[in-house]
Amino acid sequence: MTDNSLPFDAASAATGKPAVYDRRFYLAAWRWHFYAGLFIIPFLLILSVTGMMMMYIGYFDGRDGENITVPVPASVSAMAVSRQAELAAEAIPGGTVVEWLSPKAVDRVAVFRVKAPDGVQTMVAIDPYTGGVVETWVRRNGWYDFADNIHSDLLLGTPGDRILEIAAGLGIVMLISGVYLWWPRGQRLRDCLVPAFGQSGRAFLKSLHTVIGIWVSFFLLLFLLSGMSWTGVWGTKLVQAWNTFPAEKWDNVPLSDETHASMNHGAMSDVPWALEQTLMPASGSQAGVVGIAPGTPVDIDSVSSLAKAAGFNARYRVAYPKGETGVWTINQDTMSADAEDPFSDRTVHVDRYTGRVLANVGFADYSLAGKTMAVSIPLHMGLTGLWNLALNTLVCLSVQFLCISGVLMWWTRRPSKAAPRFFAPQVPENRPHWRGAMVLMLAVSMAFPLAGLTLVTVLALDLLILSKVPVLRRVFA
Known part of the structure; x- marks a missing residue:
């Protein structure tokens, strides 16, 4: 099928002749955009939903009980931290305190992490003025942590980590190919940054998908790179090890x-x-x-005094x-x-x-990479203020729209009701141009080993099987 909406450059518009090279390169980029999106859409939806869960749970409830409040007596000062620690340990039979989280403000609880003889770690919130136990909960066993475990490895451990690393790498390939597809060709830049509200149906959906995609692309790239820096191969073995x-x-x-x-x-x-x-x-x-x-x-008393003397303020942990x-x-x-x-x-x-x-x-x-991560991770998690929470919410909702609209555009693009449901962008004719585009995509993706390996596999499948078997070629070509 030929898509009549494929672009022509300005020179071609003037001569009336189609830009063959540009069109073939566009088709190749479109095909890679399709393949990358096909793989990562479910994972982007999972990551955006769990990311929003973590941000809002953390903002309203707190990740470690830091938002639990207590009344502040007019004439009573806080107990010594060591005494608070003793009371926290007594709340868990045989427990031993292993960490103290200082109160975030004068009306907040002090939180102690207490380890039981069986190894279970419990968080104990103590009223620093009365010493009373306000609340206890098993550490890392709440809704925040459930969402975080899905966000980190899909509850699959190492295999899940590797799957998400591949998805993030392909996400970057999708971003690059998406920017190429968006790039103005004989159009005003302003028209490419505002949805075509005068259109309807699939044309309007495509315009909205493209415009939202370009506006959110920088933030999504930041999210993908900062998230990948925690992964087991690209993050731990390559980036973190050298920084x-x-x-x-x-x-x-x-x-x-x-x-x-x-x-x-x-x-x-x-x-x-x-x-x-x-x-x-x-x-x-x-x-x-x-x-x-x-x-x-x-x-703990002298260490907490040292912390205050050294300039630690707000909440800190010992x-x-x-x-x-x-x-x-x-x-x-x-x-x-x-x-x-x-x-x-x-x-x-x-x-x-x-x-x-x-x-x-x-x-x-x-290092420079360490500083970049120290800034980008809190931004990624929406922790630098209400503005950050609002911005990240907008980005997450935009990503969800891009995933859903991408599926809808693919579904409605089939040439007829009788055509195969699983329709992919056509393979360009005169393949040298197409191969050049694939080499460019592979060069970018090889910066991320697992994503590069996946793309090589898809390339081999496309060249050796999908384009050779007639029935498959009719579906994918």
């Missing part, structure tokens, strides 16, 4: 065998992206600089030492909803025996 903060910057500090990623819990990341693969410092030496005054007990060489870790980062300013991200490690500061890493210490 991890080097532990060697900590002068003469003994290092643990564990990385910062050991502080994570399931699909949820609790430490900055730039530090995940960095080795943790180890306690038990005279390394570092003076933090807690010599002779002062190194406990992880207790794990093992004999473990360290106290004070951390504040925007991706964990601690603050709305990613430039204030900071991680401090304190020797559990001497109280000396072994490491102090802030936003300025990250």
